[in-house]
Amino acid sequence: MGGYPVVTWNSYSQAQRLLPPKYRLAKDLPHELQDRVNALPQSYRDSPQATVLFEAMIDEAMDDEPGAPPISIINEVNEEGAPPWEFVYTNQMWYGEDVPPPDIKNLKSCDCVGRCDPKSKKCGCAKRQHHHLKRYIANKTIPADWHGVPFMYDSKGTLQFFGMPIFECNDFCGCDEDCPNRVVQRGRRYAINIKRTEFKGWGVFNGPKRIPKGSFIGIYAGELLTVEESDRRGALYNKFGRTYLFDIDFHHMGAVATYSVDAYHAGNFTRFLNHSCDPNCEIHPCYINEANIEKPLLTVFTKLDVEPFEELCFSYLGCIDEDTISKAKNAKKNNDAVYAECHCGSANCLGVLFS
Secondary structure, three states: OOOOOOOOHHHHHHHHHOOOOOOEEHHHOOOHHHHHHHOOOHHHHOOHHHHHHHHHHHHHHHHHOOOOOOOEEEOOOOOOOOOOOOOEEOOOEEEOOOOOOOOOOOOOOOOOOEOOOOOOOOOHHHHHHHHHHHHHHHOOOOOOOOOOOOOOEOOOOOEOOOOOOEEOOOOOOOEOOOOOOOOHHHOOOOOEEEEEOOOOOEEEEEOOOOEOOOOEEEEOOEEEEEHHHHHHHHHHHHHHOOOOEEEOOOHHHOOOOOEEEEOOOEEOHHHHOEEOOOOOEEEEEEEOOOOOOOOOEEEEEEOOOEOOOOEEEEOOOOOOOHHHHHHHHHHHHOOOOOEEEOOOOOOOOOOEEEO
């Protein structure tokens, strides 16, 4: 027009796909603050100033979810001022060695204007989600006429179905930021606290408001590793009985994991989620700006209503079935320190957990 090229959303998004994807390398993790604090005497790390500094570190990392309520550090059990200064607080994924960058060239996007309609026959994201829900509809896990299918969320952003992969709209979609298929990327909406417990170390607790079932809580952030590197680290972690490794091996991906998430050196409040044999939270695979089916985000959603100030927990043992119960009964025979006594307090507690 007038000798100048006309830029449309489609031409702009296509040009953006040709650029290198944005991602963070684990080798670039900053740790100057942690090193400085760990060089100070224990008396400082147990002081109120350490609590304030830890909360400030969290606030600084929340620039990607500006509307989220602040997170407080609470300890009414002992003199420990804050959780151990052993990790970088982040809501992002940091890519380890030999992990390929995000695949955005093969990422499917929609051309919707405004908010996506979950019943649309033209929405590319609705088609992608429907493709991965067809077998659930076929075996009647999801009713074929359920209002809102194929998106996983209802109009309020509440997760409708559990145990299934989530495909959200992405950065190359034409829809608005308030599209009903953008929930995880809008960030946490509920207040939570990191609180010291008597028997389980630090844990995550709800704030003063009730959290409804199906609400997004946060991303299990950390280093994205190859499973080979995860196994190497796991052997070390098992010796001192504490691991933050999470294999990405959901049923829709096949039986063998290719990647793992390690929240030991980098992570957010979700690394403090304790185990429960009767959990109120569940981890779901979610795809946003990634076409590789083996690299979803690990997203935490409530599977039950969570009352004010109640602890948020998920199952370290995965789905608790007869096989899980059998393994738990024999776990104490294992010499790995990673098996520990369970203190979840639920009525159906198995007595042991994978710590």
